[in-house]
Amino acid sequence: MQLFSEHFKEEHPLTRVDARVKLIVVLSLLVMVLSYKGIVFPLLIAAASFFVCLWMKIPPRVMFLRISQPLFIAMVVLLLKFFFSGEEIMFSVNVLGMEIAGHRDGLIEGIRITGRVIGGVSLLIMLGFATPFIEFVAALSWLRIPRQFIEIMMFAYRYLFMFLDDATTIYSAQKNRLGYAGIRKGLTSFGVLTGSLVLRGFEQSQKTADAMIQRGYTGDMPLLKGEPVKAVDLAVATLVVIVGGAVWMI
Amino acid sequence: MSAGNSKFKMKKAISVLSTSGLIHLASSEAWAMHISEGILPFNWAVLWFIIAVPFIAYGMKRLKELSKADISFKPLIGLLAAVVFVISLMPIPVPTAGTCSHPGGTAIPAILVGPSISVVITAVALLIQALFFAHGGLSTWGADIVSMGVVGAFAGAGIFKILRRLNVRLAISAFCAGLVSDWAIYMTTSVELAAGIKGDAPFLPLFTKILIAFVPTQLPLGIVEGAMTAGMVSLLFKRRADLLMKLGVIKPEHAGGTI
Numbered sequence: 001m002q003l004f005s006e007h008f009k010e011e012h013p014l015t016r017v018d019a020r021v022k023l024i025v026v027l028s029l030l031v032m033v034l035s036y037k038g039i040v041f042p043l044l045i046a047a048a049s050f051f052v053c054l055w056m057k058i059p060p061r062v063m064f065l066r067i068s069q070p071l072f073i074a075m076v077v078l079l080l081k082f083f084f085s086g087e088e089i090m091f092s093v094n095v096l097g098m099e100i101a102g103h104r105d106g107l108i109e110g111i112r113i114t115g116r117v118i119g120g121v122s123l124l125i126m127l128g129f130a131t132p133f134i135e136f137v138a139a140l141s142w143l144r145i146p147r148q149f150i151e152i153m154m155f156a157y158r159y160l161f162m163f164l165d166d167a168t169t170i171y172s173a174q175k176n177r178l179g180y181a182g183i184r185k186g187l188t189s190f191g192v193l194t195g196s197l198v199l200r201g202f203e204q205s206q207k208t209a210d211a212m213i214q215r216g217y218t219g220d221m222p223l224l225k226g227e228p229v230k231a232v233d234l235a236v237a238t239l240v241v242i243v244g245g246a247v248w249m250i
Numbered sequence: 251m252s253a254g255n256s257k258f259k260m261k262k263a264i265s266v267l268s269t270s271g272l273i274h275l276a277s278s279e280a281w282a283m284h285i286s287e288g289i290l291p292f293n294w295a296v297l298w299f300i301i302a303v304p305f306i307a308y309g310m311k312r313l314k315e316l317s318k319a320d321i322s323f324k325p326l327i328g329l330l331a332a333v334v335f336v337i338s339l340m341p342i343p344v345p346t347a348g349t350c351s352h353p354g355g356t357a358i359p360a361i362l363v364g365p366s367i368s369v370v371i372t373a374v375a376l377l378i379q380a381l382f383f384a385h386g387g388l389s390t391w392g393a394d395i396v397s398m399g400v401v402g403a404f405a406g407a408g409i410f411k412i413l414r415r416l417n418v419r420l421a422i423s424a425f426c427a428g429l430v431s432d433w434a435i436y437m438t439t440s441v442e443l444a445a446g447i448k449g450d451a452p453f454l455p456l457f458t459k460i461l462i463a464f465v466p467t468q469l470p471l472g473i474v475e476g477a478m479t480a481g482m483v484s485l486l487f488k489r490r491a492d493l494l495m496k497l498g499v500i501k502p503e504h505a506g507g508t509i
Contacts (some may be wrong), residue, residue, distance in 0.1 A: 070286035120288030137388010155328020209322030
C-alpha cells in the first residue's frame with residue numbers, strides 16, 4: 001500500500017509536468033534502452049532515474065523494494081545465460097564428476113539483459129512516482145486508448161486499496177485462528193480468502209453501480225480533458241529526448 | 251553405450267539441480283509469472299503486443315455489448331480487475347522451494363465472466379501493476395497479456411467448460427481450471443522468456459532450462475491456484491448461487507445441489 005501513495009510527492013515540480021509529456025519521454029527513453037546493444041546507456045538512464053527519485057525524496061528502501069522483483073528475474077536470466085548459453089568457456093567446475101562451465105559470451109549477454117532491466121524498471125519507477133494516477137489516465141485517453149479500458153482501469157484503481165485492506169484483514173484473522181497450520185488447512189483458507197474477495201467484489205460493484213446511477217451515471221464515466229501542452233514542458237521534454245538520443249548513438 | 255547413457259543422465263540431473271538451485275540462491279521470494287521490464291528485446295516486445303491486440307479488441311467489443319445490456323456490468327468488471335490485482339500480489343509460501351510466489355488469478359474471472367473479458371481484466375491489472383509496482387512492465391505488457399490473459403484465461407475457461415459438460419463436480423472442475431491455467435501461464439512465460447533471451451543459441455535447450463528453473467515454485471503453485479479457484483467457486487455456490495446462475499456458471503437446476 002505504501003508503495004503507491006505514501007511517498008507520492010504532489011508538491012514536487014516534476015509532478016506538475018504534463019503527464020502526456022512524461023509518458024512520451026519515458027516511452028522514447030524505454031525504446032532506446034531496449035534497442036541499445038551495450039550496458040552503459042541503460043545504466044546511465046537508471047542512475048538519472050535514481051537521482052530524480054531521490055530529488056523527489058523517495059526513500060531508497062522503497063525504490064529497492066520496487067526493483068527487487070525485476071532484479072530477481074534478471075539475476076535468474078543472467079545465471080542461465082552464464083552457465084547454459086555461450087561458446088567461450090571462462091572456467092569450469094567439477095560437480096559430482098561433471099563439468100559445469102561459465103561462458104564469457106553468455107555472461108556478457110546476461111549483463112546486457114540485466115542492464116536493460118535495471119534501465120527500463122528505473123524509468124517506470126520514476127514515472128510511477130512522478131505521475132498522479134488520474135493524470136496518467138487522462139494521458140492514456142489522449143493517446144486514444146479505448147474509453148472502456150480506461151473506465152475499467154479507474155474502477156479497479158478506486159477499489160484495489162479496499163481489497164488490499166480486506167485481504168490483509170481476512171488473512172490475519174485466518175492466521176490467528178491457525179488457518180494456515182498445515183497444507184490442507186492452508187489451501188482451504190486461501191480458497192475462502194479468494195472467495196470472500198470475489199464475493200465482496202460482486203456486492204460492492206452492485207452498491208457502486210446503484211450509487212452511480214443515482215448520481216446520473218448512464219454507462220460512461222467522465223474523463224479529464226487535457227489542456228494544451230505547455231511550451232516549457234514540451235521544450236524540456238524535447239531536450240531530454242535529444243540528449244538521450246545523442247548518448248544512445250554514442 | 252550404457253556408460254554414455256548414465257553420463258548423459260547424470261549431466262541432465264546436475265543441469266536440473268543447478269537450474270533449480272538458481273531460484274533458491276537468488277532470492278527468498280520468487281515472482282515467476284510476470285516478465286519484467288527490459289527482459290525482452292524490442293522486436294519481441296512488439297511481436298507479443300501485436301499478438302495481444304486482437305484479443306483485447308474482442309474483449310472490449312464483448313464488454314461494450316454486455317454493458318449496454320446491463321449498466322452495472324462495467325463496475326463489476328472493474329472491481330473484478332481489482333480483485334485479480336490483489337490475488338496476483340498475494341505472497342503464497344511454496345514449501346518445496348522455500349520461497350514465496352504469486353498466483354496468476356486469471357482462471358477466476360475466466361470462469362465467472364468468460365475468457366475474452368478476462369483478457370481485458372488481466373490487461374488492466376497488469377498495466378496498474380507495471381506502472382505503480384514495477385511488477386511486469388510497459389514493454390513486456392503484451393507478452394504478459396498473452397501468457398496470463400490470453401493463454402491463462404482460455405486454458406482455465408476451456409478446461410472448466412469441458413469438465414462441466416462431462417458432469418464433473420463444480421469444485422473439481424474449478425480446481426482443474428486453476429491448476430491448468432497456472433501451468434499454462436508458466437509454460438507460455440517460459441516460451442516468451444526463452445525466445446526473447448536466446449540470442450543466437452537454439453531455442454529448445456534454453457526453454458527446457460527455464461522450465462526446470464521454475465519447477466520448484468510453479469508446480470506447487472498450480473495446486474495452490476487450483477485450490478483457490480475451487481474455494482472461490484465453492485464459497486459463491488454456498489452463499490450466492492444466484493450470482494453463479496446469473497453469470498451462466500451453473501444451470502438453475504444445479505443450485506441447491508452438491509458442489
